Amino acid sequence: MSNTELSNEETKLSHATLPRGAQWLVGIAAIALGGLALVLGVSIVGAVVIGVLAFLIGYPVWALLVENKRSATDKLVTGLVWTAFGVAVIPLIWLVYMVFARGAATINPEFLTYSMRSVTGDEQGGLYHALMGTLIVTGIAALISIPIGIMTAIYLIEYGKGNRLAKAITFLVDVMTGIPSIVAGLFAFALFTLLVGPGTRFGFGGGVALSLLMIPTVVRSTEEMLKLVPDDLREAAYALGVPKWRTITRMVLPTAIGGIVTGVVLAISRVIGETAPLLVASGFNPNMNTSAFDDSPMMTVPVFIYTQLSEATQKGVEYAWGGALVLFILVMVLNLIARIVGTIFAPKTGR
Amino acid sequence: MSIQVKDASIFYGDFKAVEDVSMSIKPKSVTAFIGPSGCGKSTFLRTLNRMHEVIPGAYVEGKIQIAGQDIYGPNVDPVAVRRKVGMVFQRPNPFPTMSIYDNVLAGNKLNSKRIKKPEADAIVEKALRGANLWNEVKDRLGKPGMGLSGGQQQRLCIARAIAVQPEVLLMDEPCSALDPISTAAIEDLIHELKSDYTIVIVTHNMQQAARVSDDTGFFNLKAAGQPGHLVEFNPTKQMFTNPDNPDTEAYISGRFG
Numbered sequence A: 001m002s003n004t005e006l007s008n009e010e011t012k013l014s015h016a017t018l019p020r021g022a023q024w025l026v027g028i029a030a031i032a033l034g035g036l037a038l039v040l041g042v043s044i045v046g047a048v049v050i051g052v053l054a055f056l057i058g059y060p061v062w063a064l065l066v067e068n069k070r071s072a073t074d075k076l077v078t079g080l081v082w083t084a085f086g087v088a089v090i091p092l093i094w095l096v097y098m099v100f101a102r103g104a105a106t107i108n109p110e111f112l113t114y115s116m117r118s119v120t121g122d123e124q125g126g127l128y129h130a131l132m133g134t135l136i137v138t139g140i141a142a143l144i145s146i147p148i149g150i151m152t153a154i155y156l157i158e159y160g161k162g163n164r165l166a167k168a169i170t171f172l173v174d175v176m177t178g179i180p181s182i183v184a185g186l187f188a189f190a191l192f193t194l195l196v197g198p199g200t201r202f203g204f205g206g207g208v209a210l211s212l213l214m215i216p217t218v219v220r221s222t223e224e225m226l227k228l229v230p231d232d233l234r235e236a237a238y239a240l241g242v243p244k245w246r247t248i249t250r251m252v253l254p255t256a257i258g259g260i261v262t263g264v265v266l267a268i269s270r271v272i273g274e275t276a277p278l279l280v281a282s283g284f285n286p287n288m289n290t291s292a293f294d295d296s297p298m299m300t301v302p303v304f305i306y307t308q309l310s311e312a313t314q315k316g317v318e319y320a321w322g323g324a325l326v327l328f329i330l331v332m333v334l335n336l337i338a339r340i341v342g343t344i345f346a347p348k349t350g351r
Numbered sequence B: 001m002s003i004q005v006k007d008a009s010i011f012y013g014d015f016k017a018v019e020d021v022s023m024s025i026k027p028k029s030v031t032a033f034i035g036p037s038g039c040g041k042s043t044f045l046r047t048l049n050r051m052h053e054v055i056p057g058a059y060v061e062g063k064i065q066i067a068g069q070d071i072y073g074p075n076v077d078p079v080a081v082r083r084k085v086g087m088v089f090q091r092p093n094p095f096p097t098m099s100i101y102d103n104v105l106a107g108n109k110l111n112s113k114r115i116k117k118p119e120a121d122a123i124v125e126k127a128l129r130g131a132n133l134w135n136e137v138k139d140r141l142g143k144p145g146m147g148l149s150g151g152q153q154q155r156l157c158i159a160r161a162i163a164v165q166p167e168v169l170l171m172d173e174p175c176s177a178l179d180p181i182s183t184a185a186i187e188d189l190i191h192e193l194k195s196d197y198t199i200v201i202v203t204h205n206m207q208q209a210a211r212v213s214d215d216t217g218f219f220n221l222k223a224a225g226q227p228g229h230l231v232e233f234n235p236t237k238q239m240f241t242n243p244d245n246p247d248t249e250a251y252i253s254g255r256f257g
């Protein structure tokens, strides 16, 4: 081979390519193969696996034969990534579908406005009391956690800057993140057993338990948002003769507020579905109870689901799914709020 | 206000960044600092409005007086110093949550000073005119400051700095991110501002120093890892025609090793 020929070969920029729509051809062939397996008596899961494998192997091999090694690798990895994505998403979609399919039938005005007070047999009951309980308990948790969490984060980022106290607090927050939720419940229960009396189960106790779980999340997310505010901006404010505390309250917090609110709402939606700590700290109650400070248990939606399920009656299971749907919608609404707030407060570029 | 510096040494924790600087900056004049990268120009500039100490572990030794008062004296509030000594940074940094209008008024807004609307309008217009930006933005004062071009943002930052009516204006490479036209606009502006403010500017651009400044200070490093020091401080004319120190001449003429 002469020198010029070699360099010609090396500098060639184009190569043979698969026909357009090749992935659809392979896809159809893979589906056909899966269908064939199904007809031959393979289980449906087996057939899907066969189909996916056929695509994952067939497409890169074809690319290797026609194109080149790099393109084959590209196709293999793309296939794997999509498969992984599917594996991750399918259970999620399935779950959403199940909750809606099985819960929707239970939802009616009575279910949303009745409590379970002296409901027996097939009489209509509802989760109004549990819904109110969840809102109250979560509200208390938020009222405790948001100020503490945000102020802790402000101390850590704006004042602590790696001193000993800040390091100790960061460590404790990390430990708190890892507390099993039932331990938080037990702590709140034990605390109020000491303070109020043995066996105290009430709404405020549940709120305290949830706040233990919520504070670390709020601290962490607020810290991340404060870190995103460039030091340039802080210095710009100082250079205008603005004291540090005003810089924080009037410039840093407003700049980061979108992210902070998003983080807080996500933290709320994280604890709103907690069951174990509420089981322990705020207990069961078939009746409406809206006073969080009375020494009487307060029902919440997750605990409602749990109780209904453990009734093991047909009605109980239906109510459990209904409760699950309500909880799900609650969380979805919170997430939606988080998104909207995030975009409303996001710094505007105006371009 | 004049600035007197005597034997200032500047530290980042254990690291001495600048050593034994003494100089006297005349009021209502433009003073330029030049020198190779890392010699401590920004560090020194930031000590003039006590911005240096914002960095954890950073401190200053020596004496720095503004209008005869020691700004590092025991009873001096750094916030009060910064109200008198404004600063424009190398990278434009308008506040992202604020409109152009609010950015100019940021000094008042962040300090929760209440001012009446007509008065506020007057301050904004005066500052924006002073920063040569009024004509470009007068129709969109309510739009976000971040929506301006880089050069406009920098002039917005200058407007923001002069809106609080400081006596001294520190500028750290204010044109380094700008095109020649914006640079020329800012140089013109510096000329105009000179009648009201004492201006100290750091620049890597010799022509700029020659064009805008009355006095020039040349900073240098004795060797890598050594603290920076002031080699020469003289009227700009003399610096660029007949400097006292051969190193200055070498640096200015580009023969710098």
Ligand SMILES: Nc1ncnc2c1ncn2[C@@H]1O[C@H](COP(=O)(O)OP(=O)(O)OP(=O)(O)O)[C@@H](O)[C@H]1O
Pocket: B012, B015, B017, B035, B036, B037, B038, B039, B040, B041, B042, B043, B044, B055
């Ligand atoms: N925050 C900091 N912490 C520790 N050391 C620093 C810090 N900022 C600057 N220094 C050091 O101080 C010295 C002087 O830095 P400075 O930024 O003042 O240089 P400069 O003359 O402004 O350079 P340039 O022309 O590149 O802007 C350098 O050695 C630098 O590494």
Ligand SMILES: [Mg+2]
Pocket: B041, B042, B043, B172
């Ligand atoms: Mg610098």
